[in-house]
Amino acid sequence: xxxxxxxxxxxxxxxxxxxxxxxxxxxxxxxxxxxxxxxxxxxxxxxxxxxxxxxxxxxxxxxxxxxxxxxxxxxxxxxxxxxxxxxxxxxxxxxxxxxxxxxxxxxxxxxxxxxxxxxxxxxxxxxxxxxxxxxxxxxxxxxxxxxxxxxxxxxxxxxxxxxxxxxxxxxxxxxxxxxxxxxxxxxxxxxxxxxxxxxxxxxxxxxxxxxxx
Amino acid sequence: xxxxxxxxxxxxxxxxxxxxxxxxxxxxxxxxxxxxxxxxxxxxxxxxxxxxxxxxxxxxxxxxxxxxxxxxxxxxxxxxxxxxxxxxxxxxxxxxxxxxxxxxxxxxxxxxxxxxxxxxxxxxxxxxxxxxxxxxxxxxxxxxxxxxxxxxxxxxxxxxxxxxxxxxxxxxxxxxxxxxxxxxxxxxxxxxxxxxxxxxxxxxxxxxxxxxxxxxxxxxxxxxxxxxxxxxxxxxxxxxxxxxxxxxxxxxx
Numbered sequence: 001x002x003x004x005x006x007x008x009x010x011x012x013x014x015x016x017x018x019x020x021x022x023x024x025x026x027x028x029x030x031x032x033x034x035x036x037x038x039x040x041x042x043x044x045x046x047x048x049x050x051x052x053x054x055x056x057x058x059x060x061x062x063x064x065x066x067x068x069x070x071x072x073x074x075x076x077x078x079x080x081x082x083x084x085x086x087x088x089x090x091x092x093x094x095x096x097x098x099x100x101x102x103x104x105x106x107x108x109x110x111x112x113x114x115x116x117x118x119x120x121x122x123x124x125x126x127x128x129x130x131x132x133x134x135x136x137x138x139x140x141x142x143x144x145x146x147x148x149x150x151x152x153x154x155x156x157x158x159x160x161x162x163x164x165x166x167x168x169x170x171x172x173x174x175x176x177x178x179x180x181x182x183x184x185x186x187x188x189x190x191x192x193x194x195x196x197x198x199x200x201x202x203x204x205x206x207x208x209x210x211x212x213x
Numbered sequence: 214x215x216x217x218x219x220x221x222x223x224x225x226x227x228x229x230x231x232x233x234x235x236x237x238x239x240x241x242x243x244x245x246x247x248x249x250x251x252x253x254x255x256x257x258x259x260x261x262x263x264x265x266x267x268x269x270x271x272x273x274x275x276x277x278x279x280x281x282x283x284x285x286x287x288x289x290x291x292x293x294x295x296x297x298x299x300x301x302x303x304x305x306x307x308x309x310x311x312x313x314x315x316x317x318x319x320x321x322x323x324x325x326x327x328x329x330x331x332x333x334x335x336x337x338x339x340x341x342x343x344x345x346x347x348x349x350x351x352x353x354x355x356x357x358x359x360x361x362x363x364x365x366x367x368x369x370x371x372x373x374x375x376x377x378x379x380x381x382x383x384x385x386x387x388x389x390x391x392x393x394x395x396x397x398x399x400x401x402x403x404x405x406x407x408x409x410x411x412x413x414x415x416x417x418x419x420x421x422x423x424x425x426x427x428x429x430x431x432x433x434x435x436x437x438x439x440x441x442x443x444x445x446x447x448x449x450x451x452x453x454x455x456x457x458x459x460x461x462x463x464x465x466x
Contacts, residue, residue, distance in 0.1 A: 004422070007424060011426070011459060080383065080387050081382045081385075081429060081431075082387075087380075088295075088431075090436050092431060092433075093432065096431035097382075164430075173449065174446060175449075179445070
């Protein structure tokens, strides 16, 4: 007797990637961008999020568990594919491979990022107010800055290209023209979101970030 | 008569294998050129005179072929890195040496002969047929709209050749994915006015393990299909149908 388990698991994986994980990425982008207005504004954004009611439940059910499921099931999907871009060097096939590579890179990056920030807050080593300066130190170091750059771009790519697959996997973009249009939108989103994240990262290192006023 | 030294020749490198469990090896052949040859006629030349490029006598290369006009799918093999039918692989259009290998997605029987039975098993799994038998004469079936017939005809050109399976990164020993062709066949039989009556059975089959969820959207299939079947459109359409069916099962049952 065969089951629909893998079908359902794959559908949940696809859905969670956009809702809520993708939406959380966008939320994170907006919070980070408040750093362009200085440390105080960034601290206010962090405080706003942490003052949300049921914040821990929101984190567990809308961020951590969805990311864990999407990440672990995603690795299982990634290791199953037999990548063949050497024989079939087509755009979509490269995106197929990049989606799997960026997924693994993003998962590793998220583990590190979580350890550096949220876990340290949970352990009481860092307060929410100190996060802005902690990130400033991370971005002032060229090595960690570069690693963050790779991690962030991987995450944004994985989200935007994943949005394309989402539209196909749920049968929203069906024909080749519709799929091409979604691909253009997905690429434009990749550029826009990446630029906003990079501007936000650079804002932490600016002198104006810590200037009083 | 031209002498052997001035005669134009064709160089082929064939990846050979004596049996299903034997290890593979490459053998080079150099055969006389004739105009308008295809890979099949080149293999026939080796069969006629089984001597390799070193001048040693060897076993003739085994292959399968039937129609010789790209409608049966039997002569699919990997030619210069891409899976395609040997009958429409014209020597004049191929870069030499011509590299010939079996489609290793399937179990190799011998040389470039592969066993594609898994594709027929998949067609059985998704019920890719139209049940018309009854205990009495059921009369004529409903008519098919002409516009629908036109796009359904494109799907009906599938010859189960295995090229989409070979090109797909998700059809491999670690996955149980049935492959692009079977999903497109569900769309074909569900489009038929009589086949539509058993639509749910085929949709259910696609939602089982190894079904449509195995697709990773690399879209190599649609780029590789020799019959230019819109495989990715079929897959996306079936994605819609299976998703709808899932919602119906969850929220209305």
